[in-house]
Amino acid sequence: MQVSQEKRRNYRPLVSSKTLQKTMGRYYALTNYHRYWGKLMRRPLAWVTSGAPVELLRAFNIHSAYPEQYAAIYSARNATVNLCEVAEAAGYSQDLCSYARSNIGGVLRPDLAPLGGMPKPDLLVACNNICGTVLKWYEVLARHFDVPLLVLDTPFLTGELTTQAKEYVLEQLNAMVTDLEKITHRRLDEKKLAQQMSLSREITSLWIETRQYCRASPSPLNAPDLFINMAPIVVLRGSHEGINFYRKLRDEVKERVDLAQGAIENERIRLVWDNIAIWPQLFSFYKMFSEKGACFVTDTYSGGWAVEQAPGTPLESLAATYTEVFLNRSPKYRANQLINLIKEFKADGFVMHSNRSCKPYSLVQEVIRKEVIHETGVPGLMIEADMADPRAYAEEPVRNRVQAFLETFDDL
Amino acid sequence: MFENNHLKDPRQSLELLLEEATLMGAKRLIRYPNRKFFGYFCSYFPEELILAAGLEPLRLLPDSENPTPVELPAYCCSLARGTLDMEVREKWSDLVGIGFTHTCDTMQCLSGIWAACGNSKTVDIVPPVMLNAPGASSYYHAELGSLLNELTALTKHEIQNEALRAALVLCANTRKLVTELDALRFNLPSPLIFSLLRAGQLMPRPEYALALENCLPLLKDMAKETHNKANVLVSSAVLENNSLFEMIEELGGRVVADDTCTGYRHYSGVTVSGSENLLLDIVQRYTNMPPCPCKNRSLNERISYLTALAKQRHAQGAIIIVRKYCEPHAWDAVTLSESFRRCGIRTLTLELEGANVGGQERTRLQAFLESLLEGPGL
């Protein structure tokens, strides 16, 4: 049964996925039962955006939960439409980010949300390095829960990081330390922060190393593997459990390379993926590619967490690292990033998910696409969908476009 | 060519302003052949610096409702799509440059897209989003310094302190005149005021200030009549024409408070002066102006400010306009309408593709305004 399903999927499952499930299962159980242990252990619960400087929060013993992560789960479990409809009935436009809408839907109707929704936060931490949406979204949450909202304003970088931007972020981080000291009734333990930074470096380097193995042909991982396995680097960055998991994953991926085992059978076409995963279609969408021998060997989305820390003191490093994230940078920067990935991973083409929900990721994609095609000579396909809301996914047109795109590689 | 002495006659001044508001800068080269225009987006782009660089600030507004430039997906606001489409059609080719302010995600993207595919030179300023954050004002100050350098590089002329001071004075004077105009809105037709405010973002500023000053006495005379209309507050992003205001007026409403990007919000707030370093005055002014949804001065400041404004102006209702795909305004619309309702101010939220209102909006506006005229608030 197992074998025939794998065949049908043309997909090689990872042995480490058991560890992944265990690691994530423990994290969700811990998070969902926070109300029983949080006060006792003096560990407040923060809801944080995916680009928040979580090392600092961990140094304060704050437990973090990620609405974006939960929203992806809601979507994979087909709950997004119901939850979005709750938010839409409350007045939130259907054109707003579907992570935000489904999260708000889950706040208003936890009974409709998988995992019983998210546990109530003691504080909110938002960093606008990924988008402006998070600020508006977290303002809504701050009013609803009436808890402190800490915002780290990381100026958008039209070119390189300027001294003024770095100083501004650093000053805010210093103020955030003071705020966190007040909230937690603890002083910042510099040693603990340094230790968190080092753990974070370690987990990041494992993720980077794992991804680098995908330069091999055939690639040991395909995009859905990357998307599924990125969960711990987001929510358990700087934790020992996370590090242990990535060691296992790294070893398995390395072994696949040694044995020349590809993630998919008969890898024929190597592609790069741009934008957030299409969660509701995680297997069916990527299967259209894998059954034609097309493997997504790397991507910009889960690669967002494969970035080394900037140098400097812990706070300086946080200031630069979190301001320089790729979503906070110009189309020029992003085009170069994609061009380098295509070269480094010897890709034959790339696919962009024009994601209605995520404007900063998507609005610039067409100019990036042109630039990348111009520079690399490889074809690039644009697919319109949504990362979480299946109502924005038109199966037939997508299938036709994918087929036509894959046919262009028939001579390979 | 446009003659300055037209401005002496109050009626001609008024006509000129109304014409400019309709033209949206389209005849700038014929009317002002000796001027150099600099296009900009958003009320957070400091006009003072454009003026000090010897250029005329021109707010870029779209000339069509549903353009589809290939560089932008359909799920993007029509302000971005429309203006980019005009770039493709070379409507902005005379501009010395185009200034972008980082406000929403769409503007942020538009700036990069424009730089990649347009022919105009682009200039960016990234003001703080959290205007009261620690370090925000020194950061803002440094950003203004960088902008000054970029404008200097663009015009190849050093921007003198005197020019900057003169620009500050001109802007302060304009804002003062506009505030006098805003005080007349109870007794003047709403589209008229809206046009006059829009003109001040589309024509050379010295001429605007002069014309407005000249026609203010006439407007004050016109404003003697009282009315029996439903008082409303309007909150919106950019509205490039009077369509909505005309319909409100026609259906028995009057806009007594205008929180739109192209309306009074553009000018509102206190103008600061007296700093040794003039850029600091500019920082103060843009930091303290009533914020748009893209900026945060504190969690509820915008909501409380608008609710207080509605009460102070005796607005019976509030009309919140959300441009299709505009995230910041769509977010605030929910909290804003809750806050208005709690104060007994009825609220209507309308989603518009562009600035034009049609049959569907008419029905909803009519019902809304009638309910205001008929009965007390909720």
Ligand code: SF4
């Ligand atoms: S999906 Fe995009 S818009 Fe939504 S929270 Fe993430 S970065 Fe922001």
Ligand code: SF4
């Ligand atoms: S604030 Fe709204 S209307 Fe203005 S550019 Fe941004 S998305 Fe468009």
